[in-house]
Amino acid sequence: MGPHSGPSLNLHKGRSAVTFGLFPSDNPRLISMANYFNTLPLRLQVAELAKCRFMHLDEFSDGVEALRGKKMVVIGCGAQGLNQGLNLRDSGLDVSYALRQAAIDEKRQSWKNASENGFTVGTYEELIPGADVVLNLTPDKQHTSVVNAVMPLMKQGSCLSYSHGFNIVEEGMQVREDITVIMVAPKCPGSEVRAEYVRGFGVPTLIAVHEDNDPRGEGLALAKAYAVGTGGHKAGVLQSSFIAEVKSDLMGEQTILCGMLQTGSLLCFDKMVEEGVDAGYASKLIQYGWETVTEALKYGGVTNMMDRLSNPAKIIAYDLSEQMKDIMRPLYQKHQDDIMDGTFSSTMMADWANDDAELLGWRADTAQTAFEKTPAGDMDISEQEYFDHGILMVAMVKAGVELAFETMTAAGIIAESAYYESLHETPLIANTIARKKLHEMNATISDTAEYGCYLYNHACVPLLKDFMKPIKSDVIGRGLQLNDAGVDNARLIEVNAALREHPVELIGAELRGYMADMKRII
Amino acid sequence: MAESGIRLDGLSVDFDGRFRLNDIDWALDAGQHWLLLGANGAGKSALAAVLAGHGDRLGGSLSGLPERVAIVSFEAQAELIAAERRKDDADILDVISEGTPAREMIFTDDRDAALAAELCTMFGLEPLLDRAFRKLSTGETRKLMLARALSSRPQLLILDEPFDGLDAAAQAQLLSHLHALAETTQMVLVLNRMVEAPAFITDVCWVSDGSLHACIKKDDEAWAELAQLMHLKTSDLELPPPDPVDRLPSLDPDKALVHLSKATVRYGDTVIFEDIDWTIRPGEHWQLTGPNGSGKTALLSLITGDHPQCYVNDINVFGYQRGNGESIWEIKRFIGYVSTALQWEYRVGTNLRNVIVSGFHDSIGLYTKYTDEQGRIADAWLEVLGMSDRATQPFTSLSYGDQRLLLIARAMVKHPPLLVLDEPCLGLDDMNRQLVIALIERICAGGETTVLYVNHHSVDRINGIEKMLALGSVEAA
Numbered sequence: 001m002g003p004h005s006g007p008s009l010n011l012h013k014g015r016s017a018v019t020f021g022l023f024p025s026d027n028p029r030l031i032s033m034a035n036y037f038n039t040l041p042l043r044l045q046v047a048e049l050a051k052c053r054f055m056h057l058d059e060f061s062d063g064v065e066a067l068r069g070k071k072m073v074v075i076g077c078g079a080q081g082l083n084q085g086l087n088l089r090d091s092g093l094d095v096s097y098a099l100r101q102a103a104i105d106e107k108r109q110s111w112k113n114a115s116e117n118g119f120t121v122g123t124y125e126e127l128i129p130g131a132d133v134v135l136n137l138t139p140d141k142q143h144t145s146v147v148n149a150v151m152p153l154m155k156q157g158s159c160l161s162y163s164h165g166f167n168i169v170e171e172g173m174q175v176r177e178d179i180t181v182i183m184v185a186p187k188c189p190g191s192e193v194r195a196e197y198v199r200g201f202g203v204p205t206l207i208a209v210h211e212d213n214d215p216r217g218e219g220l221a222l223a224k225a226y227a228v229g230t231g232g233h234k235a236g237v238l239q240s241s242f243i244a245e246v247k248s249d250l251m252g253e254q255t256i257l258c259g260m261l262q263t264g265s266l267l268c269f270d271k272m273v274e275e276g277v278d279a280g281y282a283s284k285l286i287q288y289g290w291e292t293v294t295e296a297l298k299y300g301g302v303t304n305m306m307d308r309l310s311n312p313a314k315i316i317a318y319d320l321s322e323q324m325k326d327i328m329r330p331l332y333q334k335h336q337d338d339i340m341d342g343t344f345s346s347t348m349m350a351d352w353a354n355d356d357a358e359l360l361g362w363r364a365d366t367a368q369t370a371f372e373k374t375p376a377g378d379m380d381i382s383e384q385e386y387f388d389h390g391i392l393m394v395a396m397v398k399a400g401v402e403l404a405f406e407t408m409t410a411a412g413i414i415a416e417s418a419y420y421e422s423l424h425e426t427p428l429i430a431n432t433i434a435r436k437k438l439h440e441m442n443a444t445i446s447d448t449a450e451y452g453c454y455l456y457n458h459a460c461v462p463l464l465k466d467f468m469k470p471i472k473s474d475v476i477g478r479g480l481q482l483n484d485a486g487v488d489n490a491r492l493i494e495v496n497a498a499l500r501e502h503p504v505e506l507i508g509a510e511l512r513g514y515m516a517d518m519k520r521i522i
Numbered sequence: 523m524a525e526s527g528i529r530l531d532g533l534s535v536d537f538d539g540r541f542r543l544n545d546i547d548w549a550l551d552a553g554q555h556w557l558l559l560g561a562n563g564a565g566k567s568a569l570a571a572v573l574a575g576h577g578d579r580l581g582g583s584l585s586g587l588p589e590r591v592a593i594v595s596f597e598a599q600a601e602l603i604a605a606e607r608r609k610d611d612a613d614i615l616d617v618i619s620e621g622t623p624a625r626e627m628i629f630t631d632d633r634d635a636a637l638a639a640e641l642c643t644m645f646g647l648e649p650l651l652d653r654a655f656r657k658l659s660t661g662e663t664r665k666l667m668l669a670r671a672l673s674s675r676p677q678l679l680i681l682d683e684p685f686d687g688l689d690a691a692a693q694a695q696l697l698s699h700l701h702a703l704a705e706t707t708q709m710v711l712v713l714n715r716m717v718e719a720p721a722f723i724t725d726v727c728w729v730s731d732g733s734l735h736a737c738i739k740k741d742d743e744a745w746a747e748l749a750q751l752m753h754l755k756t757s758d759l760e761l762p763p764p765d766p767v768d769r770l771p772s773l774d775p776d777k778a779l780v781h782l783s784k785a786t787v788r789y790g791d792t793v794i795f796e797d798i799d800w801t802i803r804p805g806e807h808w809q810l811t812g813p814n815g816s817g818k819t820a821l822l823s824l825i826t827g828d829h830p831q832c833y834v835n836d837i838n839v840f841g842y843q844r845g846n847g848e849s850i851w852e853i854k855r856f857i858g859y860v861s862t863a864l865q866w867e868y869r870v871g872t873n874l875r876n877v878i879v880s881g882f883h884d885s886i887g888l889y890t891k892y893t894d895e896q897g898r899i900a901d902a903w904l905e906v907l908g909m910s911d912r913a914t915q916p917f918t919s920l921s922y923g924d925q926r927l928l929l930i931a932r933a934m935v936k937h938p939p940l941l942v943l944d945e946p947c948l949g950l951d952d953m954n955r956q957l958v959i960a961l962i963e964r965i966c967a968g969g970e971t972t973v974l975y976v977n978h979h980s981v982d983r984i985n986g987i988e989k990m991l992a993l994g995s996v997e998a999a
Contacts, residue, residue: 064849068847069847086830091849092847092848093847116789116790116831118830118833119830198867199885200880200883200884200885200886200887201887201889
């Protein structure tokens with residue numbers, strides 16, 4: 001998933017979608033909109049899903065030239081909109097913000113964000129007709145109404161940019177033929193997009209061109225220049241397709257990235273309390289534990305994360321994760337199937353049409369869980385202790401990453417995409433939990449990701465009920481109390497081999513290798 | 523010695539109009555052995571001499587001195603020699619005076635004869651005792667001075683560079699004697715080389731510009747900081763050169779580096795400052811002051827391009843009129859920048875060498891490979907800072923003060939036309955402030971970089987900065 005792009009991190013939450021009359025049913029013109037992916041023949045579906053390529057730095061030697069002197073007008077001045085705009089302007093590009101008349105008149109936060117930062121702010125009518133590139137950085141659920149509002153105003157031969165493909169792929173938005181449609185999706189929250197740029201770096205970014213809307217063949221050049229303008233080229237750019245982005249992004253965010261971490265947090269906390277572990281300790285172990293163990297994942301994949309455990313603990317974590325993978329496999333498959341055939345998006349859009357009743361209800365439920373309500377204790381927990389006392393959490397991360405990856409690739413998403421939407425982004429989401437628990441995670445990710453996360457959680461918690469019954473505090477909360485850390489050689493070799501030969505590890509090693517000369521030197 | 527120990531309260535002392543100690547507050551308690559450190563001319567010898575009764579008191583008080591105070595110093599030595607010479611001049615008889623024999627200088631009624639004999643043996647002075655004092659060599663005189671002082675059984679012994687001029691054997695003997703003496707006698711030592719500091723030293727203070735700074739207990743951390751300060755203040759190091767390959771475009775020396783016209787920053791209805799005109803020309807070092815919240819940092823960040831309102835102000839920096847398609851990196855390459863905020867931001871797991879190299883790229887963290895030459899330049903900076911042995915250690919393992927020093931070197935590595943130091947001493951203890959100021963003074967003296975220094979501590983004045991802009995009362999000086 002891409003935070004903004006992907007799990008589409010944004011700060012527009014809570015804004016009423018109804019104000020903008022977003023729903024297909026509200027607008028007769030849109031009733032014909034259909035799931036774009038489902039309209040394609042299988043041949044093209046397979047081809048689009050398989051698009052994902054790591055681009056090399058020398059492909060960006062033209063810098064921002066393709067955009068120099070062009071008018072870029074951003075719609076949406078939340079975290080992504082504002083921070084991308086700040087970066088683009090600091091890269092020498094001409095950026096302004098188009099807001100609804102009401103947002104300007106009422107001096108809403110979006111107006112303040114844009115004007116206090118010295119940007120030109122105007123209405124759609126004032127700014128869109130002069131725009132060479134319109135950057136749609138609003139939340140998914142506003143896309144339809146926003147695009148329908150701006151499209152008639154856009155000049156001939158201009159460009160419309162998205163940072164998530166939901167509107168095109170799942171809602172089937174049809175953009176005027178003369179307009180170039182691209183996607184530039186920084187794979188981090190807006191605040192990070194800015195912070196990394198200021199550091200002189202950037203965040204990994206996914207770019208794509210909507211093949212149906214590339215009338216002059218300039219889409220890729222524009223997307224590349226945009227990525228340079230936000231600093232993304234320094235951190236690594238993936239060239240993908242709208243379809244691959246959406247289908248892999250939705251899958252990743254619902255399962256391993258947000259769903260698994262939420263389910264794991266709730267189950268592990270309740271188990272520790274049941275086992276008599278101090279609640280403050282349990283709360284802290286989970287809140288910061290995901291971040292700590294997935295940091296190891298970031299550097300050296302599942303293998304390195306598992307290698308941080310003692311040999312006996314590693315073998316136990318391996319066995320636990322294999323059990324969980326068998327139990328959860330059908331759930332992962334169901335999520336992927338529902339994403340592929342559009343069931344997921346139509347279910348969610350129905351909730352949009354029902355004033356987000358399910359989403360808001362689940363959000364309130366999450367706030368009432370014991371984990372969420374128990375503050376982290378003030379004891380010290382060393383970095384290694386998070387592994388030693390969090391064996392089950394490590395096993396859950398391994399199970400979720402591998403299952404998500406296996407399920408995505410089985411569905412035709414290529415390994416590169418599957419890697420980025422599973423393993424690569426897990427530490428980013430874990431970091432949001434460390435900041436303020438599940439509340440922060442769900443506040444930071446998009447409503448789309450949040451909705452999918454709750455769907456997963458509601459299915460997964462009961463699914464793991466029997467598995468959790470015999471679990472004791474040795475694997476979650478207190479650590480193995482062994483006098484002898486000896487293990488059987490043959491068994492250890494078997495486990496190490498299984499870890500290292502998993503396909504997510506093979507592609508991970510390759511991609512991390514590509515990134516080596518771009519990545520920060522540590 | 524009085525139970526309460528020796529107390530200097532607000533003591534100011536003049537030395538023949540040549541040197542002044544200002545407002546010294548110092549407490550020497552029983553059981554403490556002090557080491558005074560400082561650059562040449564800082565006043566450490568003067569301060570030691572005050573304890574021996576030298577100088578003319580201008581104000582303040584000195585109390586608790588014991589009866590028997592002995593001092594060994596070059597000044598005292600010179601005085602004794604001068605006194606001998608006067609005696610000679612005063613001799614009206616037309617005979618060649620040999621002057622006072624060395625023996626008479628040591629074996630006096632008020633000294634411990636047995637101890638004096640022992641010391642003479644120790645220093646190999648016996649064959650010289652019948653020679654005239656002023657015929658002795660410098661080293662011999664020094665040994666004699668030491669023997670004189672030690673044999674007077676002082677309650678307070680002041681030794682100003684006691685090891686200077688002694689051969690290795692004599693140094694070792696003296697040191698072991700002092701170690702034994704430390705049990706019973708309070709000592710104040712002045713040393714230029716910290717490595718010579720005996721283990722019995724308990725407290726250290728740093729003297730600079732006739733004032734006493736940083737009285738600290740001698741522990742490892744403080745010791746390392748002092749060593750660094752001594753290094754910066756006293757070693758004769760050149761600033762490393764810029765990257766010979768990747769040079770900055772040269773600027774027209776007749777054009778202003780920075781020109782702000784009616785600069786204004788406001789948030790909503792709140793005006794932080796408005797209508798500030800400010801021109802910074804090459805070679806004009808500026809100090810920017812003002813109370814908290816007067817917008818010092820905001821004003822600076824208009825110049826550095828970090829403030830988003832730089833696009834709605836009339837700003838010309840390094841020939842770029844802002845807001846005309848230039849990128850922020852084209853501006854930043856001309857600026858070296860250090861602030862407390864930068865240090866907070868600089869939380870990336872990288873080593874000391876990489877932090878300095880990152881200054882070539884204006885980045886926080888290092889994201890590209892560097893050339894061998896850049897690596898060598900970084901190492902040369904580490905040498906200046908006295909951190910050569912730590913090049914590959916993580917930045918985060920450094921003390922707060924060392925991090926600040928390293929970030930100043932990072933800012934300087936490309937020899938920027940403009941160096942912006944936003945409260946570079948903020949949050950630092952006195953010792954680290956001294957360190958930072960010492961480094962900045964070296965940079966100011968270097969010539970090619972114009973310094974823009976922001977602070978509200980008037981004590982942290984930097985020699986070489988003449989111009990001042992005070993916010994709050996918005997008048998350019």
